[in-house]
Amino acid sequence: MALYLGEFEYAVLLAVLHLREDAYAVPVRSLIETRTGRAIARGALYTALERLEEKGCVTSAMRDATEARAGRPRRYFTLTTRGLEALRATHVALRSLSTGLETILEQP
């Protein structure tokens, strides 16, 4: 049984998927903000990423310690199979509900 995601986690996973190998917290956050117009709290994002990792939806790797980061590495996230399944399940469920309503829903 695939995992069903809440709106917040759904958005975070979609952003990770979009960013592919550049997916660490800073661009994830700004992507969500520019695409949705919602400013999410950094604290909430970190907690969500941590939880998603615990659930096995993403894995992370530390690299790219630059001077601007005071020598601290970035934590890059990659979507796992389980994470992809969860994204798909949520997406399909929502899409099946919205099928046939595109003319109404796609209006600006």
Next chain:
Amino acid sequence: MIATPPRLVERLLAWSMRDPSWRESVLGDLSEEFSTMTTQAGARSARSWYRKQAFGIAARRFAARLTGRPLVPDRLPEPTEPRDGLSGALWHDLRHAWRVVRHQPALSLTVVLVLAVAIAANGTVFSVADALVLRPFRYPGVDRAVVLASDGHTRFFARQSVTPGDFMDWREQAGDAFSRLAALEWWDPAYSHDGPPQQLAGFRVTASLFDILGVRAELGRTLLESDAAGDAAVAVLSHDFWVRQFGSRLDVLGKTIWLDTKPHRVVGVMPPTFTVPFGAEVWAPLAFTPEARSDRKDQHLMVVAQLAPGVSAEASEQRLLAILAQQKKAYPETHARREVSVRTFTEGFGDQGSGPFIAVWQVASLLLLLVACANVANLLLARNTERQRELAVRMALGASARRIAWQLLLESLVLAAAASLLSLPLIWAGLRAIRVSMPDAVIRFVQGINYMEVQPATFLATTLLAVCATVIAAMIPALRASRGSVVESLRPGTRVSDGASRQRGRAVLATAQIALTLALLATAGLSLSALYRVSSGPIGFDTVGILTGSISLPDTRYAELEKRRQFIDAVLRPLSALPSVVDAAVISSLPYSGSYSYVHFWPEGVGLRESTAVDVVQQAVTPTALTLLKVPLLDGRMLAAADREESPPVALVNRALAEKMWKSTTVVGRRFYLRPDAPPVTVVGVVGDVAQDWIVVTRTLNVYLPVAQHPPGSFAVMLRTVPDPNQLAANLRAVVQSADVDQPVLNVRTMEKVVEDKTVGLRFAANTLAIIAAVSCLLSSVGLYSMMSFLMSRRTREIGVRVALGATRWDIVRLTGTTAVKLTAAGIIVGLVLAYAAGRLMEQAMFGVVNPSLTLAIGLAVVLALVSLAASYIPAQRAATVDPTTALRAE
């Protein structure tokens, strides 16, 4: 140098995260964004941004740790733009208000300080009023407790006025009006232990007193009904006495203490807040002998009762009046002139003197607040004129007038919030100062002094005041600003206009400040002059070089008059023999000691009925007592050693009594009666009037009787000494000890101290008022000064033109000074009217001790006029030195 994130915050954030790899990456992310921020917005905003983010993340971590589960939001947050809704708008407006307030630090600080001082004055007085007058007794039963007295609704409530017989009648017949009744009787026992005996403030009370007030013992128990019947005497101690005498030891229960040379078993200790009545230290059961139960003459009891459920104090008084009507028929000779009244417990046992004082303070501090409000309103008005163009731009961009007014109001609320926060420590300090300045001798008897601290009620009242003050101060400027004409203000080159109505508004405010200040100064002046009169005015006797000490002989051992005579003799004889003592005498009650007794008085030839009696103050004195006090003899002779018990009864009367009774001061040989059943007393001399108490306005009627014929049970010893009287205190104590080992001496102090202790309240009130008035004077001169400088700065160009056209410096000063003179004159005229009203109020509140005087008012008006003109001269002078070229260039 590369900007670095705030270290401390960084450390806090690091500490909030346990997992080291997460810690590294999160700190790294923030550093990365921080450096981007620094290049875009500068180091300052970047640091502030960093702080905010770090706190946000750390807070979430801590919350997660506390609740045990990670806080992941289900949904994305609401869109950030556009911010809408009430809370968003309010938040936005508040932030804007804060920016404006911070933008003008000097003005904001002035406003906050002025408001804070005024609010603190009000808060302090309110705290004092709340503790001492409104709620001095905070016991569970106090709301249903009333005081019953055989006294009408007079100004000075005689609570100690009930006979045991009447108490019994009420208890038996008024059960429908009162659930319980309790009687209290002064006792003042001598407490004997190792060392010299002490006089305690003690009361004999019926057990129901504790039940009525709903107070339990802190240790052991309170009195029981059965204690009065039992043979073994018991006593309940006050907390203070227990701490002082027994070092808070728990084994005090069951101990035997010696009171009036009789053993009493300690059964309980009361909590520290319970000292009812009047700083009591020990309570013992009150028992009525069969004779006492039918005593309808000796009005010495105080009676407290608990109202029956559903009965009001008024209804209960009607019940007592009905009983009194029957009593008048049954006992016409004692009850013919008797009255009854019921008062609340707080009214009955509170300090009757402090109420009016505190009312005057409260009025004074409210006036101060008004002055402060006028001042603040003036400052805000001036500032809004400065900001007129900004406001006009905002209105042109579509802000409604209401919104602008709201914004301005909000700005002042921010100021008010700061002021009320600042006022709290000021109130605290004020209350401490009040407490410290009260003499120890007085503090014990001040009910509710323990509650005199910053309390939630104070905080609430303060905040409320701050808000009201702000609304008053901000409304006028806010409304005016929002009504401004947009087009006019935006036209280039227009002087930031200063319309006639706006100028008028400021003039009214300045006038109001001067007027209120004059009223305050007059109030303070009146109380200071009253204080001067009371403490240094003619009081009819000499206070210098006299040592006094009070002695209260217990009835148990000194019921026989002969024993009292012997004791007095045994004390006076050795004292007179001391080389440094000029004279030693005894008086039954010292003037200004606060305790004096009235007796009935009938001049010879008048029917000896209750209704024809005149009440006069009776004092028993030894022959030299009045000479010692330097009370002048006007006619006849002083009392002499020859006026003994067996010789014919004689007396001295004072001038007021002689004039009232016989319309003459040569009344030697006239006779009068003090009791219908006793032989007449002959007047042998007339002496000058002596003030018994500053509170008593009219001259008291006095009769002085020889101690030999009327030996008192309690009296004061007076020594006139050559050196400093205080040096003889030990001698006085030693002599009393040798006359009776178990007899304490109380209140050994100089006569000057006796008077000072009595006037300390008035002194205190007068000083406080003077401080309030001085602060107000300062505020209004600052207000006038700031207003004048503002007006001058508005007129710089006009003045420049005048100077360029040849006006002299003096012309300019005169031109600008006219405004100040007009304002001051108007303020002083209104102020004189207010001062007159305040004087009348004070006259009523302070028992007529103050008398409004025209000279005082005029003198103060002149002083105030000078201060206010000086405050406006400086800006006028500055305006006159304006360089025309600069002035003409000024926008």
